[in-house]
Amino acid sequence: MALTWQLENWGKSVQTSPAVYVLAQAVEEVQKIAADEAAFPGPVRASGAALSVTACHSNDGGTTIGMQKLNRIIGLCYMEGPAAAGSGGKLLQSSESTTTTATTTTTMEGSAAAGAGANLRSIECVEAQAGVTLAQLQSFLDEHGLELAFCAEIGSATLGGVCFATTKDSSIGPACPSGGLGDFQSGLMSIAVVDELGNLQEHRLFGTDGQQDASFQTLLDSQGTQGIAVxxxxxxxxxxxxxxxxxxxxxxxxxxxxxxxxxxxxxxxSTQGNIFAVIDLTQGLTIVEHRTPSDAGKMPARVSLSRLIRKHWLSQKKRSFQRSYMTTAVKLELELLRQVRGSSAVLRYASARRGDVFEYPQDVPTSEHRLVYSYYSFDLDAFQEVVQEGLEWVSEYKSKTGFSPSGFAVYFVTTSGQRVGGPYASRGPRTKFSFDPLYHDPCDDKWALFVQMFSASACAKGGRPALNQTVGIEKYPEWGASDVSGTPKARFCSEWMRAFFDAKDQDTNQTPATHTPASRDTADTTDALDNQDAADTIDRL
Structure with missing residues (x-):
């Protein structure tokens, strides 16, 4: 009897049954799997922490490679980039081009060509394998007084899991060398990928002329259909x-x-800062972290007290965020602080670097609260319309159905203007925000129904989805088609992922706004009908 593998995501809301599952121990093993079609049936897909709220890791009948054991942090290095990109770094002469790790120094390919009039600088990087988590990587960087510009709320995510996927963070400081800020991909300088022949290929953000490579941008939104990132x-x-x-x-x-x-x-x-907000509909509070860079010499004198306040708040935040649930005790504490302060600003603390990354427990029983969300990205100039009307829509939905999400998370991200697919594709740099409903049970049918209705409303307002973060996106392949780029390779393209590429091919002239579950002209009528349908459905659940 053939062994049947059963894999599920962290929220236990999505299951998949690959024909073969291999926990890879080395890059060479990944190369062998990719090249051997007889022993390892396609599609071949990589899997990390499986934190995605969608079925993007679905791969029934194929080969899934667990990447968790490829968790070596290789070391610090330098790569070339244009002198105008970001800040810091070392200005290179035309003949200079080196990559430095903890143990080796090697000449980068193409350095001679780079000298043809290019004004380049060295950009400090960290090199790590795909199974390293964001929390592990930041722990390593702490030893060197360094940080990523991107600071994830969920530090359990692996580098391989986020390099081809949508992420978001209300980051601070200058933009990354790519020109973007607030998602993990904006910090990527190169990716080593195993192709369908088992060959290892390196793809770089910048070409030898110091310009961004268009093919690298295509790779970022290929959703892992070009190969396995190692x-x-x-x-x-x-x-x-x-x-x-x-x-x-x-x-x-x-x-x-x-x-x-x-x-x-x-x-x-105004000072290269940012905010992160959680609108808690259960407790009737909105919590905002107002983050601004600070010169080390201007840090508050009472650092020990600041650390104590920070530690207390982060412990409360972690528990509330992971469970998508704020306790009444936390609410009362925050309200008391607001009354004592006589202002909305209840706490202020300093930190030596940008925030902590939270590691989630690997296995949370379905009987316990656990975070689930659904992602929607919008241009900043639509903020008032989207947030105000979105909150009013949810209030009306609750009055008719009795169901409401726990709240909303709001992030702000700076796009580079270079991306060709996904929610951060834009003409020129700009600020985008995400307005994501939160809930505490990924398996609740009422949540799934709510998201289906909310997606139609959000999309009618020009919202962009994410294949790994918008729940139920497979119901709307035309909408999700704007999230993919390039021509997928059959060896690495699952049936679930294929639907979005097929939808893109069917009408390549569609704009993102037309990839909608419901058109704008019928949105009001559809909302009214959908709310009544939802109420009837919830009564039956």
Whole structure:
């Protein structure tokens, strides 16, 4: 009897049954699997921590490679980039081009060609394998006083899991060498990929002329259909000292809340800062982390007290965020602080670098609360319309169905203007925000139904989805088609992923706004009908 593998995501909401599952021990093993079609049936897909809320890791009948054992951090190195990209680094002469690790120094390919008039600089990077988690990588960088510009809320994610996927973070400081800031991919300088013949190929952000390579941008949004990523180099920077001011906004009308969030974001952005907000619909509070860079010499004198405050808040935040649930005790504590302070700014603390990354427990029983969310990205100029009308829509939905998400998470990301697919594709650099509903049970049918309805509303307003973060996206392949780029290789393209490439091929002239579950013209009528249908369905659940 053939062995049947059963894999599931962290939230236990998605299962898949590959014909073969291999926990790879070395890059050479990945190369062998990719090249041997007889022993390892396609499609061949990589899997890391399986934290995605969608079925993007689905691979029934294929070969899934577990990448967790490829967890070696190779070391620090330097790569070439244009002198104008980002800040810092060492200006290179035309003949210079070196990569340095903890044990070796090697000449980078193409350095001679790079000297043809290119004004280049060295960019410090860290090189690591695909199974390394974001938390492990930051722990290594701590030993060197360095950090990634991207700081994930979920540190259990692996580098291989996020290099071809959508991520978001309200990052601070200057943009990455790519020109973007706020997603992991913006920091990528190179990716080593195993192709269908088992060959190892390195793809780089910058060509030998110092210009961004268009094929690298295509690779980023290929969703892993070009090959298996086994290692990568990510730009790093010295610690960025940060001041965080925690604001607690009480029960406000949707228009007033929007104004408060806009003002806080504008204030933070004026000094290369940012904000991260959680709108808690259960407790009637909105919590905002107002983050700004701070010169090390201007850090508060009472550092020990600042550390104590920070430690206390982060422990509360981690528990609340992972469970998508704020306890009444936390609410009362925050409200008391607001009353004592007489202001929305209830806490202020300093940190030597940008935030902590949280490691989630590997296995949480279905009986316990665990975070689930659904992602939607919008241009910043739509903030008032999207957030205000979104909150009003949810209120109406609850009045008709009795169901409401726990709240919303709001992130702000800077796009580079170079991306060709995904939610961060844009014409020129700009700021985008995500407005993501949160809930505490990924397996609740009422949540799935809510997301289906909310997706139609969000998409009608020009929202962009993410194949790994928008729940139920497989129902709308035309909408998700804007998230893929390039021509997929059959060896690495699952049936689930193929639907989005097929939808893209069917109408390559569609704009992202037309990839919608419901058209804008019928949105109001559809919402009314959908809400009634949802109410009837929930009554039956």
């Amino acid at each position: 290692s990568m180099r990510i730009a790093v920077r010295p610690y960025t000292p940060m001041i965080t001011t925690l604001h607690v906004l009480g029960s406000l009308t949707a228009p007033d809340l929007v104004k408060e969030l806009q003002a806080l974001h504008a204030d933070a952005a």
